[in-house]
Amino acid sequence: MNCKLASTKLSAYIDRELGTDEMMQIRQHLASCSACASEAKVLESLKFALNRTASVEVPEGLEERLFARLRMEPVATEEPAVAPAAKPWRLVGAMAVAASIGLFATLLILRLNAGTSPSQPTLDQFSARTSSDALPVGMEIGREQMLQSSTDPFAGPVGGLPAVYGGR
Amino acid sequence: MHVALTQTRIEMGKDSREQFESLARQTHQQAFGFAFRLTGNAAEAEDLLQESFLRAFRFFARYDHSMPFTSWLYRIMSNTHIDLLRRKGRLQTLSLEQPNADGSLATWDVADDEATAEQKLIDATLDAPLQAGLMNMTPEFRQAVVLADVEGMAYEEIAEVMGTSIGTVRSRIHRGRKQLRRYLLKAAPATYRSLINEL
Ligand SMILES: [Zn+2]
Numbered sequence: 227m228n229c230k231l232a233s234t235k236l237s238a239y240i241d242r243e244l245g246t247d248e249m250m251q252i253r254q255h256l257a258s259c260s261a262c263a264s265e266a267k268v269l270e271s272l273k274f275a276l277n278r279t280a281s282v283e284v285p286e287g288l289e290e291r292l293f294a295r296l297r298m299e300p301v302a303t304e305e306p307a308v309a310p311a312a313k314p315w316r317l318v319g320a321m322a323v324a325a326s327i328g329l330f331a332t333l334l335i336l337r338l339n340a341g342t343s344p345s346q347p348t349l350d351q352f353s354a355r356t357s358s359d360a361l362p363v364g365m366e367i368g369r370e371q372m373l374q375s376s377t378d379p380f381a382g383p384v385g386g387l388p389a390v391y392g393g394r
Numbered sequence: 395m396h397v398a399l400t401q402t403r404i405e406m407g408k409d410s411r412e413q414f415e416s417l418a419r420q421t422h423q424q425a426f427g428f429a430f431r432l433t434g435n436a437a438e439a440e441d442l443l444q445e446s447f448l449r450a451f452r453f454f455a456r457y458d459h460s461m462p463f464t465s466w467l468y469r470i471m472s473n474t475h476i477d478l479l480r481r482k483g484r485l486q487t488l489s490l491e492q493p494n495a496d497g498s499l500a501t502w503d504v505a506d507d508e509a510t511a512e513q514k515l516i517d518a519t520l521d522a523p524l525q526a527g528l529m530n531m532t533p534e535f536r537q538a539v540v541l542a543d544v545e546g547m548a549y550e551e552i553a554e555v556m557g558t559s560i561g562t563v564r565s566r567i568h569r570g571r572k573q574l575r576r577y578l579l580k581a582a583p584a585t586y587r588s589l590i591n592e593l
Contacts, residue, residue, distance in 0.1 A: 272578075275520060277546070284423050288443075296418065301410060
């Protein structure tokens, strides 16, 4: 096994989440490759450090506040209606995503236009705002999550749950 | 007949509320810990916790009792976490380059247990940079790493919680740990060295 392949499996290796053959192949590689061996050691150290983090203390009154809020909520007396098929929801989700991306772009352009300079934003201005290291990555993740989320039955916005609640 | 039906429903409703509250009592402390690791501060963790339990309550009829309640709850929490980030417009602003997502790095007390005072002190000082490192991860990577390394879940269970494949879980954990390493190396090199030399 070469370094490139081995290095992608190091986390799964230290988590013991590879099959027997792969575990053995990685172990053999680490025995003969000090670079990958030290990489594995670093990842394992991080895992142990996270594992040892102190348990978080629950704030005072949290339990009371939680249960008070839950008691304000009527019991769902019927099985919430499940979306009959994934497709229509996906379509709605995709349309919503498209609309929100469009809206975002429009807002961005409006904001650029609303700047102190009355001139149209130049391409340079635009890319200056969007080509920072962080933004494109973040936007891409945002879109992926929007899609994932809108197709997930648990993730719907609170106001839009398709269920029948209360005394009906 | 109509009345009888309504009564049955009310009784069922009462039952399920009692059942839910009992599960919530058993799990809310652990769930708060998860929420805290995801959000990095107590106020946002409580928001996430409350919103997630509300959603769980509303969808409780759909809960499959053969699945551990915490797995189901964590799935809702993971989705709610992303929803809340999106609502606050945080998804775009989180990046490796920022020292902290919102400047509100958590302060929290170390829970009382049998650990010695000295050990607690070490844990507490390690905790802050590690939590800051978590906050600088891509949110899904953070979820996967917290589920694996803090909550101690296996990949299969994480895949179920995150509603994704084991391959994706594997990749998220690996990339998350690499983000954590990059952050510590840059923002807390002394902590990083002490962690690495411990093994
Ligand atoms: Zn190698």
